[in-house]
Amino acid sequence: MLIKEFISETNKNQMISTLLKHYKVGSVKIKQKSMKDHAHFDVDRGTLNLSTKYKVIKSSQIKQFLITIIHEIDHAMDAKKYGWQKFKDMYEYEQNMITQGHYKGKSDVYWDHPYEIKAEKFGQKNYQKWYKIFKKQDLF
């Protein structure tokens, strides 16, 4: 059996477009950007940035890749649900609550942020399902 160490860009893009379609965030603005992370939802602009940096990703990185994409999709779904400008306000409100010490024991504007916690949970909860689906489709 051939073990694929790297995932082609075509297969990577197919996984991304399947996920965007499934979670119905196809209408969210998408920008290809050279950056370290696989994906990042820009709350200030309502844009889902996808990395062009990893032209090919290693199979060993697939778990993190899926968690990251699904995490960012959760933000994109919220932006779609509320409208990105409203979501930006909601996101900033929570940031301010943390900064001003309104949440007991929570001080990190990222890791303690309720929308970040929600998005990370969503990624962790759903990546295995997609891992199995994409594996079956021979995408990695």
Ligand SMILES: [Zn+2]
């Ligand atoms: Zn996030």
